[in-house]
Amino acid sequence: MNWNNLIAEIASEGFAGASDASITGIEYDSRRVRPGSVFVAMRGGTTDGNRFVEKAIASGALGIITDSSPTFDHLLVYHAGLPLLEVAHGRRALAQASAAFFNHPERKLAATGITGTNGKTTTAFLTESLLNHVQCKTVLVGTIEYHIAGQIRPSVHTTPESRDLFELMAEGAAQGATELITEVSSHALDQGRAIGIAFDVAIFTNLTRDHLDYHGTMDKYFAAKRLLFDGTRYPAPRVAVINAHDPRAEELAIAASKAGAEVRTYGIAQGDWRACSYKLTPSGAEIALETPFGSASIQSHLAGEVNILNLLAAFSAAHARGVPFDQLIASVPLLKPVPGRFQPVHAGQPFSVIVDYAHTDDALRNLISLARKGVATGHRVITMFGCGGDRDRTKRPKMGHAAGEGSDFVAATSDNPRSEDPLAILAEIEPALKATGTPYIIEPDRAAAIHLALEAAKPGDVVLLAGKGHETEQILADRTIHFDDAEVARSVLAELGYGLSYGETQ
Template sequence: MATLACAGGPVEVTGVAYDSRRVVRGDLFVAMRGGSSDGNRYIEAAVAHGALAVMTDSREAYEKVRQEHPEIAAALVEHGRRALAEASSAVMGHPQRKLALSAATGTNGKTTTAFLLEEMLRSAGRTCVLIGTIETHVAGEVRESPHTTPESRDVLEIFAEGVTAGATEAVMEMSSHALEQERVWGLPVEVGIFTNLTQDHLDYHGTMENYFAAKTRLFEGVGAPPPRVAVVNVDDAFGARLAASIDRSQMLRYGVVGSGEFRAEDVRMRAGETRFRMMTPVGAVEMRSSLTGHVNVYNLLAASAAAWARGMSLEQIAAGAASGAQVPGRFEVVPSKNGVTVVVDYAHTDDALRNLISLARELEKESSGRVITLFGCGGDRDRTKRPKMGRAAGEGSDLVVLTSDNPRSEEPMAIIAEALAGVKETETECLVEPDRAKAIGIAIRAARSGDIVLLAGKGHEKVQVLKGATVPFDDVAVAAGVLKEIG
């Protein structure tokens, strides 16, 4: 409960809502304009559901509430999302102040890095909250995540539940959309992590420079001071640019080929295991993880540097890395008895596809098999990356199967045609099947013992978004069914 000063006098509210359908009696309703909708259209519905007060970023809506609902406290604010964050914090008792928050941003690696960091912290006896693309964890309880970074009110509610359960640490992914839209307003970040930046989300940001600027907001502070420590991948060109703008005393750099404070040497890997010697400001430690591939060496370095910034010893960090479980939809191997390795991965950019195929090539050397890559491109998203993804798949694979991946409002074959143009720039054979379930069957049935089949793009997702419908769909379950059918 909190007392808010509004026109008409102070009012005590017991909750905050920004969705009129979730309003209960006693709530403050924050009506704000967004990119695709305007919450001010739903003020009447919120009042009907029992809202005691309204905050709005529209003078017209404010005057209307004052005139038509004099019994409702009203406040006019300049920034709706900032008001949502500040009001939610006040009503919920400022839970963000009771947690040490580590936040990861970047194109690829955010999810795995966040999972690894949480596992390291938990293995050292710390109770954590995790908010990310795949799952939300509250003191060990696992929930589905509807968004990579929710609205501030929902983040703060999760934080409050974590504090009640005894959590002292929080780890979250911060997407570029959330940073630019200020969904993370007022969250004090202890450790900020930058993984990398490659082309993605240009349908929203327009240019790579705008995309980069959105990511860098984490390190400037969004309604809060900058992070106490910045953990930055200096092997990445954009990471190197970011590092040049941050005081060295507030930064830990990491990399494999660069000269960061956290570096990997003597990297050895095989299917289901990666080992390397990690060099740090306080000595070296041997690292072992069940995660595979050079991309996960970077993720392990990022999580390790963040864990060290949170006061963990190198021994605790190494133990936490060794205990880490498989991250859903990130190089997730589907059990098979016929000698074919089937992998489900979230790779949905050309850079991520190259990394995935490169890892498959490294593992395939032992079996002398082929790499078969299935992928699609999302509809209503950046069209310029489609031929790039096609070229990346064709350049690294022995066979490409081109299919659908959440076509949304677009025609699947129109999307496929744009990706196919990139595959055709290579000499790799490409089979086209817009039905993703049938395409998975084609890819797996085309494989021989020793081959690796990569099912890229959807990873942990459990639905397929089509024009006018969202249907259940799980790459892992479909692949398992095909493998069982063919024995």
Template sequence: MRTVEVAGRGDIEVRGVQYDSRKVSAGDVFVAMRGGTTDGNEFIDAAIRKGAAAVVTDSLEKFVDLRTQQPELALALVDREANGGRRALAEISSAVFGAPEKRLKVSAVTGTNGKTTTAFLLEQMLKSVGRKCLLLGTIETHVGDVVRESEHTTPESRDVLALFAEGVRAGCTEVVMEMSSHALEQERVWGIPVDVAMFTNLTQDHLDYHGTMGKYAAAKARLFEGVGTGAPRVSVINADDAYGSTMKDAAAGVETVWTYGHRVEADFLARNVVLSALGATFDLVTPDGMREVRSPLFGWFNVDNLIAAMAAAIACGLTLDEAVRCAATIRSAPGRFEPVPNELGITVVVDYAHTDDALENVIGFARRLVGEGRVITMFGCGGDRDKTKRPKMGRVAAQGSDLVVVTSDNPRSENPMTIIEEILVGVRETEVECVVEVDRRVAIEVAIRAARAGDIVLLAGKGHEKTQTFAGGVVAFDDVAEAERVLLAIKAGVRT
């Protein structure tokens, strides 16, 4: 943190730290910074009224005004261009919460696809040998055995460190966390010393924020350089991915760099892979020898996720045999190729795939899994996000499926039909049968009722999510629950 100037009292007692004025209590430091959509400096007066004992601001104008109007208030001005607000938030939070990041071993995973699953798998491996873990991810936060829903993939540093402190109090010794490109770019993870860093892959996503694939990759690469800390001790990098070499270059200061994959030579290499409806079997070649791995996880994508987690687990101190034993009973994350049980002979699967690469992977596996049956894919694309991937997703869905149902995902502020029309540009490059149904609830029913025994229905895009976001607000919505409703109605002979 680069402090430009300080003013006011210097002998205050700090009781807490906040960046949201609504949560300020007496004695808190309020850190005000400009964000992408809001400017925290607009809420300084509200924070002071609630009892803020000190203010850190990245606005020179506000600093000068406060210094004049409230000369007794403890103030600090930080450099906005150097991301001083977020760095200040991280450093003050560390001090307030007793530096919990220094009392935990942190394993972090970044990548477009596979972050959530890889984090879930690594946590299970660590727990299998008695480690008590804190998990921070897209779907859930785990503090030991306590599970709660996550609001963000990677929260602001103040909230991350508060969770770290809770984990320490609960006896956790390990953290497994997802680090999104946004969090790395915005330095929401500033000052967190990562012990083991993992890279899964990089495909087109979030270009509405990063602008180019080069900038997107550079944001991910910061994990391997260290964000306000030294480089990680061990890096685990997907050698099969085109951006693996970029991450290896960024990991120049890392003590041990391991690669993994199944296509090119790597430190952890899957050979003789057999995929089936029962899971995956393969020979894993490692620096510690070769072992046969049997896992209930489906698909090539999960083979990669599992190898990454096994390599990271070994970096964390597990033996190869311990990792192999855990792989035999491991489970995937909710909403990741999650089957919806039924007695109709139809395979219905919910998956979070929301990029063209992820969608192509899950459809490809569904095709191999279903044999002579048909693949029916229902999906949409999120609003207020990268528009260029919409026709690409339409194309890969149509190329791999026998029937495509195009619907809404989270339209947010956009017109749902505008999004659908952009998807259809790619679909129309093929001859596949396509149904358009803007209402996702109805679209799920259309897709499932179109299936016959032996077919597979893939409900893609939202996975674990329990809501749907429109311009008018957020409504409760669960793909799994909707699929269960339709399947029960079909079994009962009812039209809903």
């Protein structure tokens, strides 16, 4: 592909120069520009790529696409002859350029997008597993990791920039993948990172308080999620799968239906796809499933009510993508828990230790309820949690209240403090935690807090290590360090006299 071919696929305000030289890449980060790259200089939420056009040119950029008129005019004067394109929307141009450069992988993959505050990752993994069960090759993009036709790679962002997403899709398509399953964050929807992908199926898991540091209000947060369904910025999905329990469900269903989508709802005792009854068991749940396409009694290995909802969402989505009802039911015994989501840590100890990603008050409340109903019946729940720095401060007292209200003992600690003082974050958590009357400790050192929580456990108790789940790093003000809750827990359990010699496995 050359410059002339590329710009023919991009909506532009103006252009200068032509070139038949082969393009070697599309980049939005000047540090990745190599000779022959086209650099897309676009305004972002925290930085402006137009500041780095000179660096990109110095690194050998073949041409520049910019969403800044002053940058375009500057380049016309100081880099006469360099192919240029001025566009109104930088991220849209990035998506169009990337789709063209990577030979339009979006035309080869049917896309399922999942948005919501909680449950995106588990629902994505389950949907992929159901599609894999009927021999569909998949590309999965999400919070924990990326999957490319069976290959596992570390995740960089929940929803990457369009250029990186198209590259992942192209690699998958080249290996025979026909399905894309991707988590679509509210940030990504608002910023336009999913432009260029026509989602066949879109799933809405829920909306609870989170990310108000970015969106400002819950209405704006919901408006970002709604973009995946209402056809205003992205094409409306063919099928919209919506959690019937969420207070915004009806509003979202109406918007999706008006945009032309077929709406499917799911829930417990309500919705098109529903668990009309269920029984939680130590190994998961027994569910009486009813759908417009059949009914069945199933035994899930996924613990808790929230995972019943995640399973129903995945069932509905996979069925919309062509998996027959009987194949969905046959897949259930093969479905496994997701890393960092109610993940047990076994070292022969006489109490349970669970690592979970719960980092909102709603998710923490659900986690504690699940632990009390399914694991700690008649025993104590000990919860360790923290709140991230440089993020929505209003959820800190809410999380303190949720932890204290549901637990028997709480260890409040650091999550990813980032640039904030961990003690200042804890000072915003503590009043609401203290008001619940539940015994607690404040320990800013997360490893020390894990030690204190495990040391306090008695036989039959359950210790919840909440907030980081699958994450293996902790972001501090001056550095990022390796930190894995499960790894630290195993080390502490060994110090306390437990270990694999007790006949358990990791």
